[in-house]
Amino acid sequence: MTQALSADVLVIGGGSTGVGVAWEATRRGLSVILAERSNLAGGTSGRFHGLLHSGGRYVVSDPRSASECAAENKALRSIAPQAIEDTGGLFVSLEGDDPAYAEGFPLACERAGVEAVAMSPAEARSAEPAVNPGIQAAFWVPDASVDVWRLLGILSAQAAEGGAKILEHHEVVSFEQEGQRVLGARLKDSATGETRWVSAQVVVNATGAWSGRVAAMAGCEVEILASRGVMVAFADRLSHLAINRCIRPSDGDIVVPIRTVSVIGTTDVAVADPDDTTVAPEEVAAMVAAADQLIPGAGSARTLRAWAGVRPLYRPPGGAGSGATRTVSRAHALVDHATQDGVEAFVTITGGKLTTLRLMAEEAVDLVVAKIGLPATPAFVEALEEKPARPAYFRLPDALAHRESVWGGDRDAVVCECEGVLRSDVVALVAAARGRIGIGDLRRSLRVGMGPCQGGFCSYRCAGLIAEAAQAAEAVTEDLVEFWKERFKGTATVSFGAQARQEILDRWLYASPLAPPGEPVALP
Ligand SMILES: Cc1cc2nc3c(=O)[nH]c(=O)nc-3n(C[C@H](O)[C@H](O)[C@H](O)COP(=O)(O)OP(=O)(O)OC[C@H]3O[C@@H](n4cnc5c(N)ncnc54)[C@H](O)[C@@H]3O)c2cc1C
Numbered sequence: 001m002t003q004a005l006s007a008d009v010l011v012i013g014g015g016s017t018g019v020g021v022a023w024e025a026t027r028r029g030l031s032v033i034l035a036e037r038s039n040l041a042g043g044t045s046g047r048f049h050g051l052l053h054s055g056g057r058y059v060v061s062d063p064r065s066a067s068e069c070a071a072e073n074k075a076l077r078s079i080a081p082q083a084i085e086d087t088g089g090l091f092v093s094l095e096g097d098d099p100a101y102a103e104g105f106p107l108a109c110e111r112a113g114v115e116a117v118a119m120s121p122a123e124a125r126s127a128e129p130a131v132n133p134g135i136q137a138a139f140w141v142p143d144a145s146v147d148v149w150r151l152l153g154i155l156s157a158q159a160a161e162g163g164a165k166i167l168e169h170h171e172v173v174s175f176e177q178e179g180q181r182v183l184g185a186r187l188k189d190s191a192t193g194e195t196r197w198v199s200a201q202v203v204v205n206a207t208g209a210w211s212g213r214v215a216a217m218a219g220c221e222v223e224i225l226a227s228r229g230v231m232v233a234f235a236d237r238l239s240h241l242a243i244n245r246c247i248r249p250s251d252g253d254i255v256v257p258i259r260t261v262s263v264i265g266t267t268d269v270a271v272a273d274p275d276d277t278t279v280a281p282e283e284v285a286a287m288v289a290a291a292d293q294l295i296p297g298a299g300s301a302r303t304l305r306a307w308a309g310v311r312p313l314y315r316p317p318g319g320a321g322s323g324a325t326r327t328v329s330r331a332h333a334l335v336d337h338a339t340q341d342g343v344e345a346f347v348t349i350t351g352g353k354l355t356t357l358r359l360m361a362e363e364a365v366d367l368v369v370a371k372i373g374l375p376a377t378p379a380f381v382e383a384l385e386e387k388p389a390r391p392a393y394f395r396l397p398d399a400l401a402h403r404e405s406v407w408g409g410d411r412d413a414v415v416c417e418c419e420g421v422l423r424s425d426v427v428a429l430v431a432a433a434r435g436r437i438g439i440g441d442l443r444r445s446l447r448v449g450m451g452p453c454q455g456g457f458c459s460y461r462c463a464g465l466i467a468e469a470a471q472a473a474e475a476v477t478e479d480l481v482e483f484w485k486e487r488f489k490g491t492a493t494v495s496f497g498a499q500a501r502q503e504i505l506d507r508w509l510y511a512s513p514l515a516p517p518g519e520p521v522a523l524p
Contacts, residue, residue, distance in 0.1 A: 002189070002196045005165065007033040008375075009368055010185060010200035012172045012214060014038075015045035016152065016354045018206035020361035023155040026162035028365060029375040033198055034164060035187050037171035039441070040152045044208050045354060046444075047277065047309030048148065049231055049265045050258040051242060052076060052084055053355040054141035056091055056116060058330060059108035060101070061249055065330040065353065066112040072356045073142060076151075077393075079358065083151035086393045087257055089143025089242035090128055091116070093136045094293065102137035102246045109139075116141050130239040130295050143242040145258045147394065148354065149444040170196070175203070175218045181344040182218055201372045204364055205348040208312040209274035215348055220341040222348050225313040226274045227325035229266030230283040232494065234291070235302040235452045237396075238262040243294045249326060252290025259396065260419065260451065261304060264291035268311075268326045277308040284493045302498045305454065305490035314351035332360045336367060345371065415465070416458035418451020426462055430469045438479040439463060440486070452499075454487050456506040460514050477516045484510055489524045 009025050011018045014036025022034040036042065055070035077084055093102035109116035117140040124138035125131060156166050170187040173195070177183060184199035205222075207214045215222040237257045245253040256263045264287045284306045292299030313325055314333040317340070332352030337343040349364040400420065408424040415421050425446055430437055439455070439462050442448045448462055449455030459480060467476045488507070495503040507523070 002192075002194050004197040004199065005033055006184070006199040007031040007165070008201050008372060009033070010035065010198050010203045011206055012185070012203065013043070013206035013208060013210075014040040014152070014156075014166070014168060015043045015206065015208050016041070016148065016357040017208065017349055017352065017360050018204075019152045019155050019159070020357035021204050021206055021349065021364050022164050022166070023159045024358070024361035024365045025368060026159040026164045028369065030365075030368070030372075032159065032164040033167065033200070034156075034159075035167045035170040035172055035185070035198070037169070037190070039168050039444070040156055040166070041148050041444070043210070044309045044312065045148050045152065047231075047307055048354055049229070049254065050145050050148070050256045050263055051089075051254060051355075052144040052146045053353060054089055054116075054143045055112055055114035056089070056105075056109060056139070056141040056143070057244060057249060057254070059112045059114055060104065061327070062329050062331065063108070063112045065356075066108075066114055068331065068359055069353060069355045070112065070114045072359050073144070075358050076146075076355065077144070080151050080154045081393045083147050083154055084393050085145045085147075085258070085395065087143060087145050087240060087242055088127075089141045089244060090119075090124055090131065091139045091141060091244045091246040092124060092131060092294070093138070093246040094132055095134045095136060097136065097245070097247050099136065101248065105137075105139060105246055109141075114141065128239055128241040128243065130297075131241075131243055132294060132296055137246060139246070141244075143244070143256075144393075145242065145256050146354065147259065150394070153445070172214065172217070175346075177218065177343075180342050182346040200345075202345050202347065202368045204368065205346065206350070206364070208350060209310045211312060211314075211348050211350040213274075215335075215337070218337070218343055218346050220335075220337045220343050220346065220348070221317065222335060222350065223315045223317070224274070224350065225315055225325055225328055226271050226276075227311040227313055227328070228269045228271045228276060228278075228308050229311060230279050230287060230306060230308045231263050231265035232284055232287040232291070232306045233304040234262045234264070234298065235304045235499075236260070236262065238291070238295045238298055238301060245294060252287050255291055255294050255298070259399070259447065262291075262298075264288070264294075264298070266309075270325045271310060274310045274312075277310065279306045279308050279493050281493050300497070302452065303494040303496070304452065304499065305487075306493045307490050312350050332356060332363075334360075334363050334367060415461045416446070416448040416451065418453055418458075419447040421446045421448050421458065423461075423465065426465050427469075430466055435469065435471050437466060439466070439483040440479075443483075449483070449487065453502060454491055454506060455483065456502065456509060459483055459487075477518065480516050485523060492524050
């Protein structure tokens with residue numbers, strides 16, 4: 001076993017909730033260790049729809065969640081504007097939609113504190129020419145899109161700057177308890193297989209859809225209704241505003257423009273296993289058809305990939321029967337296991353939305369502080385306040401401007417044509433990581449492999465650059481195979497039209513001229 005560690009707080013889970021808790025606890029001067037079994041955003045947060053909710057989606061069905069989203073939308077914009085594109089959003093009622101819903105929408109928004117501005121159909125079409133022209137009613141709302149990797153990168157870097165230790169690829173495998181008190185946890189490092197003991201004054205379980213499993217390890221109960229949602233990305237930005245259908249929440253009711261793509265989602269299907277992220281071809285077809293209703297022509301646009309994420313919907317002890325997951329509240333829950341299960345020094349924060357991560361973190365850390373108090377000098381808060389004003393929102397043209405500013409002249413080259421990623425971008429990131437980097441990390445940071453070719457060319461170039469930085473060839477090959485397993489999983493169900501030709505080319509390149517050495521690997 002490697003060296004033991006200790007901190008005021010051990011946060012389990014490196015999704016938006018766990019990273020938010022680590023960030024907030026560090027800001028208050030607490031010492032923090034965060035353990036994530038894969039990479040940051042490796043769970044639901046890296047598989048979400050990408051919307052910074054205005055709250056409009058929930059004003060009728062779930063007003064508490066709507067109000068929280070409205071307030072937290074503003075908060076996140078000021079905390080990490082670089083991770084947010086201020087797209088704005090529309091709610092549109094189309095022919096055949098219940099007119100009563102649209103009629104009640106403005107009052108419901110007002111009651112929930114959600115900003116919404118009524119527009120005439122002509123105004124809505126002028127704001128977003130791609131939208132279905134058969135609009136019956138339209139409202140503008142302050143929706144935005146979020147780059148989750150960038151967001152969690154910013155928050156985790158600030159937490160690390162304040163002393164937090166972020167341990168990716170470390171799974172909590174058991175708890176250490178003395179009587180009815182949690183003393184810490186045992187972590188397993190997936191790279192080395194070694195275990196490591198972490199002691200903490202309080203352990204925060206922020207493992208989303210896995211919260212029930214992790215709580216059970218400490219003899220506590222957290223009931224999670226896991227609900228799988230499927231999304232499909234199109235190869236282009238089909239609209240510049242997020243477009244919501246002005247109806248009760250239902251399948252395929254939002255299209256979100258994110259960077260160079262647009263994403264339609266989602267479904268809502270109860271699943272027994274939080275790791276169940278399967279996607280059925282009929283779900284893809286239903287999503288594409290739904291997008292076509294919001295944006296005519298989307299049905300024949302090029303689809304890039306499909307994926308699923310699993311919502312952690314919380315059901316309180318003695319809560320209502322299983323019901324349809326669509327009707328379960330999206331609001332979050334903070335469980336003090338001392339009061340609920342008689343287990344001290346252990347809390348769970350779960351449910352909610354990515355948009356509400358700051359509020360969830362604030363409430364969880366308030367409870368931690370109530371248990372252990374604050375250190376005398378919260379130095380990090382002061383350091384943060386002294387920082388100069390932060391840069392403005394992300395804008396799509398900024399990506400191009402960045403490329404121009406870092407272009408290393410004739411010796412530089414474009415590694416990823418789809419996203420315009422330069423060799424110098426990759427080399428800089430690989431060098432900064434000092435060998436502990438894979439193609440997946442480059443994808444999350446630079447978007448290599450996210451464009452129309454899905455990595456068909458750039459993945460090999462990236463593998464070469466990682467190998468050049470002296471990483472063992474076997475490890476690079478293994479990483480390349482893992483990258484392709486994941487890529488093909490996402491493209492298999494959308495292989496029709498233009499994307500089918502790309503898929504055939506990608507599979508051929510992978511299987512023959514550029515085949516990784518060793519036994520051929522079965523792909524999805
Ligand atoms: C289909 C879909 C679309 C969505 N769209 C939106 C949207 O547009 N906007 C929005 O605001 N919200 C959206 N949400 C909700 C949002 O994505 C989630 O509420 C949020 O990401 C949950 O974050 P989390 O940190 O609680 O969970 P996760 O992101 O799942 O993080 C939990 C982490 O715990 C880790 N973990 C599990 N067990 C262990 C262990 N034993 N040891 C260490 N680590 C462990 C997991 O690997 C995981 O990374 C969507 C959700 C879904 C499913």
